[in-house]
Amino acid sequence: MVYIRIKQVKNIGYAYLVESKWNKEKHTSQQIIKQYLGPAAQINVNKIPKEYRNKTSIIKFLAKRNLDFSRSTKLNESIQENLMEKLKCYEINELIKIYHEYTKSVYTSLDFYEKILIPVLYKIGDQWENGEIDVATEHVCSNAVNTLIDLINQNNIKKISNGYEDTKSIVLCTPEGELHSIGCKIIESLLLEKGYEVYNITSALPTNSIESFLDNTNPGVVLISVTLEENINSAVRLVQEIRKSLQISVMVGGNAIKYATKSQIQLLQKYDKVYLDLDNLADIITNVKVVLSKKS
Numbered sequence: 001m002v003y004i005r006i007k008q009v010k011n012i013g014y015a016y017l018v019e020s021k022w023n024k025e026k027h028t029s030q031q032i033i034k035q036y037l038g039p040a041a042q043i044n045v046n047k048i049p050k051e052y053r054n055k056t057s058i059i060k061f062l063a064k065r066n067l068d069f070s071r072s073t074k075l076n077e078s079i080q081e082n083l084m085e086k087l088k089c090y091e092i093n094e095l096i097k098i099y100h101e102y103t104k105s106v107y108t109s110l111d112f113y114e115k116i117l118i119p120v121l122y123k124i125g126d127q128w129e130n131g132e133i134d135v136a137t138e139h140v141c142s143n144a145v146n147t148l149i150d151l152i153n154q155n156n157i158k159k160i161s162n163g164y165e166d167t168k169s170i171v172l173c174t175p176e177g178e179l180h181s182i183g184c185k186i187i188e189s190l191l192l193e194k195g196y197e198v199y200n201i202t203s204a205l206p207t208n209s210i211e212s213f214l215d216n217t218n219p220g221v222v223l224i225s226v227t228l229e230e231n232i233n234s235a236v237r238l239v240q241e242i243r244k245s246l247q248i249s250v251m252v253g254g255n256a257i258k259y260a261t262k263s264q265i266q267l268l269q270k271y272d273k274v275y276l277d278l279d280n281l282a283d284i285i286t287n288v289k290v291v292l293s294k295k296s
């Protein structure tokens with residue numbers, strides 16, 4: 001059975017997802033911690049791995065705290081609708097209000113990006129594809145998103161006034177030809193919030209200028225975000241170029257990875273420090289942290 005256990009440390013509750021298993025040899029039940037879920041005061045359904053959300057013990061735990069799954073989902077849907085409307089009208093003041101309202105109690109900026117903003121961006125893409133919105137509206141929305149993230153960063157940047165984390169820096173980029181940069185911007189925002197030094201060089205830069213920038217900055221890890229299938233080869237070329245002169249860890253991700261052919265994946269995996277298969281924001285941030293801590 002899986003359930004949530006709260007451990008009190010100096011009067012603060014910390015939540016863990018725990019599995020209770022029967023140990024045949026010792027004839028006793030054993031509690032195995034499956035995952036740390038964060039401070040109990042901040043727990044919500046989004047923090048619980050999908051496969052456990054419908055377990056009775058979990059539903060009961062959340063229901064007790066008025067945070068049950070259907071309530072959270074309904075709440076998210078209505079916030080998404082509101083956000084979409086304000087993006088289309090470029091109402092920046094309203095957008096930042098929505099963010100503040102959402103993150104003022106239990107939800108974090110990561111929750112905002114993952115449960116509200118990204119699903120809205122995907123819906124905007126679908127509406128554009130189905131001809132429900134025109135290209136200009138799509139551009140208005142993506143520009144409004146960029147401004148909103150800048151404002152969120154300004155808000156969070158105060159937290160790093162004491163200086164950056166004592167690790168190497170992180171470079172975020174897109175391969176030549178790729179104009180989709182919001183994925184990198186969101187990852188940048190979360191890394192800044194954690195106090196990392198980040199260089200976001202996303203724009204349609206040619207491969208050789210990215211390479212010379214990396215030579216000069218010598219970062220601890222490079223994240224390459226590729227959205228369009230047609231840009232996978234340019235991502236492969238970029239990784240190959242980076243590896244010619246630098247042994248930096250490289251993480252490649254983004255919407256296009258699911259369309260990559262076997263040979264493209266093989267080409268990327270030839271380089272032992274290339275990380276694929278990551279699209280969950282929390283996992284991306286954790287992996288960056290792990291990669292950087294190995295180096296310092």
Ligand code: B12
Pocket residue numbers: 118121122123124125126128129135138139142177178179180181182183184186223224225226227228229251252253254255278279280281284
């Ligand atoms: C905004 C947008 C644009 C904007 C981009 C503005 C900007 N500054 O970024 C503009 C208007 C410029 C644009 C242009 C185009 N777009 Co466009 N666009 C979008 C839209 C609506 C949102 C993209 C986005 O930001 N998503 C949010 C991010 C956060 O999600 P994500 O990229 O999936 O990232 C997640 C993961 O993949 C992962 N991740 C991302 N990067 C990385 C990196 C690493 C290292 C790791 C580990 C993980 C990771 O983390 C994120 C969180 O889970 C999408 C819709 C969609 N479904 O995404 C269409 C979409 C991507 N666009 C599309 C198309 C076709 C185009 C155009 C060709 C046509 C057009 N619309 O004019 C051009 C191409 C331009 C080019 N050469 O790149 C298609 C792509 C179809 C396909 N199957 O590949 C989509 C899916 C729309 C659709 N439904 O058809 N677009």
